[in-house]
Amino acid sequence: MRTIGKAVQTAVCGLALTLLALPGIPAAAEHGGHDVDMGEKIFSGKVGPWTAEARLVDMKAQMEKSGVSAKTAARFAGKRHLMLFVTDPATGKPAAGVAGKVDITGPGKASSSKVTLVVMGEHIGVDVDMPTPGKYTFKADIESGGKKGSATFSYTLK
Numbered sequence: 001m002r003t004i005g006k007a008v009q010t011a012v013c014g015l016a017l018t019l020l021a022l023p024g025i026p027a028a029a030e031h032g033g034h035d036v037d038m039g040e041k042i043f044s045g046k047v048g049p050w051t052a053e054a055r056l057v058d059m060k061a062q063m064e065k066s067g068v069s070a071k072t073a074a075r076f077a078g079k080r081h082l083m084l085f086v087t088d089p090a091t092g093k094p095a096a097g098v099a100g101k102v103d104i105t106g107p108g109k110a111s112s113s114k115v116t117l118v119v120m121g122e123h124i125g126v127d128v129d130m131p132t133p134g135k136y137t138f139k140a141d142i143e144s145g146g147k148k149g150s151a152t153f154s155y156t157l158k
Helices: 002-021 059-066 070-074
Strands: 040-047 050-058 079-087 099-105 113-120 123-129 134-144 147-157
Touching (some): 040 134, 040 147, 050 059, 050 147, 079 099, 079 113
Antiparallel strands (some): 099 113
C-alpha cells in the first residue's frame, strides 16, 4: 500500500511540475513568457552577466489550489519548488542552455542540501525540502555559453 501511495505522490508531483513548466497556463499571469505570478518572489537581480528572478512555490498550497484532495495535498507539506528565471538582459529573452546548482543552507542540518537545477520550460528549477521554519540561504551557481555567475539570497520560512 505504501508503494501505491508513493506512486500517486510521484504522479501528482510530476503533473504539478509539468503544469508549472508549461508557458501560457491561463491561471498564471505572463510576463515575457514567464509565469512570474507563480509562487513568491525571493530574489531579483544580477547573476553574472544575466538578470534573474527566483520564485519559491509552496507545493502543498499549489496542490490545494488545484483542487486535489486534502489527503493528497498533505503529502506535499514542507516541499517547495524553486524556480529560477535567467534572462539575457540584451534581448529580454530566457538565456539559452542554462544549467546550475544551488547550495541550500537551512536552520538545521536536515534542512541543508546541494541540488542540481533542471530545465523546465522557461525556467530552471528543482523541488526542495524545507521542513523546518527559519532562515534558508540559497547560493545559486549558473552557467551558460561558457559564462558563469552566482548569487546568494535568503528566505525565511514561517
